[in-house]
Amino acid sequence: MLLEVKDLKVSYGNIEALHGISFTIDRGEIVTLIGANGAGKTSTLLSLARLPRPEAPVITGGDILYDGKSILKTEPHILIQKKMMALVPEGRHIFGNLSVMENLQIAAYPHRKDLNRATVVGEILEMVYSLFPRLYERRKQRGELLSGGEQQMLAVGRALMTGSDFIMLDEPSMGLAPKLMYEMFRALRQLNFVKHITILVVEQNAKVALEFASRGYVLRTGEIFTGGTSAELAANPDVKKAYLGG
Numbered sequence: 001m002l003l004e005v006k007d008l009k010v011s012y013g014n015i016e017a018l019h020g021i022s023f024t025i026d027r028g029e030i031v032t033l034i035g036a037n038g039a040g041k042t043s044t045l046l047s048l049a050r051l052p053r054p055e056a057p058v059i060t061g062g063d064i065l066y067d068g069k070s071i072l073k074t075e076p077h078i079l080i081q082k083k084m085m086a087l088v089p090e091g092r093h094i095f096g097n098l099s100v101m102e103n104l105q106i107a108a109y110p111h112r113k114d115l116n117r118a119t120v121v122g123e124i125l126e127m128v129y130s131l132f133p134r135l136y137e138r139r140k141q142r143g144e145l146l147s148g149g150e151q152q153m154l155a156v157g158r159a160l161m162t163g164s165d166f167i168m169l170d171e172p173s174m175g176l177a178p179k180l181m182y183e184m185f186r187a188l189r190q191l192n193f194v195k196h197i198t199i200l201v202v203e204q205n206a207k208v209a210l211e212f213a214s215r216g217y218v219l220r221t222g223e224i225f226t227g228g229t230s231a232e233l234a235a236n237p238d239v240k241k242a243y244l245g246g
């Protein structure tokens, strides 16, 4: 088991956003968390990554086990340094005034004292470019001049550059035209297949998420409503009615 979330409760001030959710992710899996606006999807990812942001929720109960050990007391930067996880946040957090290549290079594990860091960075950079040829074509262009979809790819590319073998994505399909969206998911699936990178993807677009992931959980107002294989969820009448348009 790579990740085990146990009865996790989180709050913003005195508003509880997650009322004790539990789920697991095995190494090498692609798992999705689907749910409507405000269900608690972003809160879940922010709690796992625990980025030191003012808008991040506070964990008030439960536990998060990574490889069987609680990471509740682990400093967030250690999670990144040890390449335990990387988050592609909601919206696109890239540096607009830096080129595509610079955006990717500075995301490469900053703390590694590898003698051959340049070689390692070069290898991952090559992998990112082969996954997203569009980023290679635009490598000298400033981030802010990329299209929304290209920026989304760059955000994913930056997460890959950390060298982490577990990547969490918050609504990567948001704002992407279908063609780019499928390109993105194809790239992610390839990454999972070839590099065995474990993926947790949060989506409002349940149809696409269930096509992409092998397993999923449905989050409803801060609780896990149901979970199962993607096929089971897609066939579940309640899930169909609420999230798949019939």
Ligand SMILES: Nc1ncnc2c1ncn2[C@@H]1O[C@H](COP(=O)(O)OP(=O)(O)OP(=O)(O)O)[C@@H](O)[C@H]1O
Residues within 6 Å of the ligand: 012, 015, 017, 035, 036, 037, 038, 039, 040, 041, 042, 043, 044, 055, 056, 204
């Ligand atoms: N910074 C914050 N301060 C206070 N409440 C918040 C904050 N962020 C989120 N919430 C509340 O927590 C609940 C869960 O929000 P969250 O952002 O996790 O939902 P979501 O599933 O990601 O929704 P969306 O699909 O709209 O992104 C909501 O009721 C939301 O209003």
Ligand SMILES: [Mg+2]
Residues within 6 Å of the ligand: 041, 042, 043, 090, 170
């Ligand atoms: Mg969200």
